[in-house]
Amino acid sequence: xxxxxxxxxxxxxxxxxxxxxxxxxxxxxxxxxxxxxxxxxxxxxxxxxxxxxxxxxxxxxxxxxxxxxxxxxxxxxxxxxxx
Amino acid sequence: xxxxxxxxxxxxxxxxxxxxxxxxxxxxxxxxxxxxxxxxxxxxxxxxxxxxxxxxxxxxxxxxxxxxxxxxxxxxxxxxxxxxxxxxxxxxxxxxxxxxxxxxxxxxxxxxxxxxxxxxxxxxxxxxxxxxxxxxxxxxxxxxxxxxxxxxxxxxxxxxxxxxxxxxxxxxxxxxxxxxxxxxxxxxxxxxxxxxxxxxxxxxxxxxxxxxxxxxxxxxxxxxxxxxxxxxxxxxxxxx
Numbered sequence: 001x002x003x004x005x006x007x008x009x010x011x012x013x014x015x016x017x018x019x020x021x022x023x024x025x026x027x028x029x030x031x032x033x034x035x036x037x038x039x040x041x042x043x044x045x046x047x048x049x050x051x052x053x054x055x056x057x058x059x060x061x062x063x064x065x066x067x068x069x070x071x072x073x074x075x076x077x078x079x080x081x082x083x
Numbered sequence: 084x085x086x087x088x089x090x091x092x093x094x095x096x097x098x099x100x101x102x103x104x105x106x107x108x109x110x111x112x113x114x115x116x117x118x119x120x121x122x123x124x125x126x127x128x129x130x131x132x133x134x135x136x137x138x139x140x141x142x143x144x145x146x147x148x149x150x151x152x153x154x155x156x157x158x159x160x161x162x163x164x165x166x167x168x169x170x171x172x173x174x175x176x177x178x179x180x181x182x183x184x185x186x187x188x189x190x191x192x193x194x195x196x197x198x199x200x201x202x203x204x205x206x207x208x209x210x211x212x213x214x215x216x217x218x219x220x221x222x223x224x225x226x227x228x229x230x231x232x233x234x235x236x237x238x239x240x241x242x243x244x245x246x247x248x249x250x251x252x253x254x255x256x257x258x259x260x261x262x263x264x265x266x267x268x269x270x271x272x273x274x275x276x277x278x279x280x281x282x283x284x285x286x287x288x289x290x291x292x293x294x295x296x297x298x299x300x301x302x303x304x305x306x307x308x309x310x311x312x313x314x315x316x317x318x319x320x321x322x323x
Binding site: 047050051053054055058059062063066067069070071073074 | 216217219220223230234316320321
């Protein structure tokens with residue numbers, strides 16, 4: 001069964017998800033999303049799915065973050081207030 | 084008060100999800116629905132049939148090899164679509180390419196870290212049949228290392244090390260390689276992508292060169308994913 005480490009990770013994931021949805025600063029949201037992916041990878045490992053954990057760490061925390069960063073660098077950093 | 088319906092909807096969905104969670108079987112229990120005859124077949128027969136200890140890789144590259152070929156084609160299509168969309172703006176992107184970083188710490192650290200990341204990515208690809216990982220995970224790590232180079236040293240120096248044409252050739256060649264390995268199964272008198280059924284020698288289980296076509300397909304998928312990632316980012320960074 002999930003121990004205290006697992007419960008802490010899940011709470012961290014929920015908090016990260018809410019921050020990503022709420023923040024207007026896209027760069028900050030991207031960094032928080034990377035932290036989300038990293039803790040998610042640890043959770044996969046705790047659930048004994050090491051294949052998924054490696055892919056999550058590389059794709060979620062690495063490449064997705066880079067893709068978002070590049071998209072932000074090519075556009076604007078903050079979300080439009082009127083949207 | 085416009086947010087009230089949304090709030091009610093969120094609360095209702097959260098209640099239903101929590102309800103479903105209390106009904107879910109505990110982690111690691113033997114009577115979970117996933118533990119059916121399909122799962123038992125893979126756990127009992129996989130090592131004998133495909134000759135590799137990592138059941139996940141065996142399912143991805145051997146039992147469900149045809150599905151994985153479709154997934155590799157999805158990546159190919161994604162890069163093609165991105166290139167097609169960005170080609171309309173190539174003048175705008177190339178006129179303002181992403182600048183290289185002038186941060187000394189960033190440049191020195193990435194210069195030291197990138198070789199190790201690449202070695203790890205290659206390790207995850209070629210040992211995908213023995214340890215966790217495989218073509219997709221390893222290819223992502225390899226592509227990520229090249230993406231780090233692109234971010235720190237800019238698109239110009241990246242194009243000197245790895246011209247976009249090479250990346251595109253690697254992308255297409257790896258997709259073609261997958262089909263070639265599959266056609267090999269037909270040439271040997273069995274089905275498309277057949278492995279042990281076509282008489283491919285499986286080798287000694289646990290050694291690096293074992294598992295027949297799984298190793299070859301994993302290598303191709305690793306190259307393909309790495310090329311896809313770096314091509315996509317190079318297109319966005321403005322070196323078209």
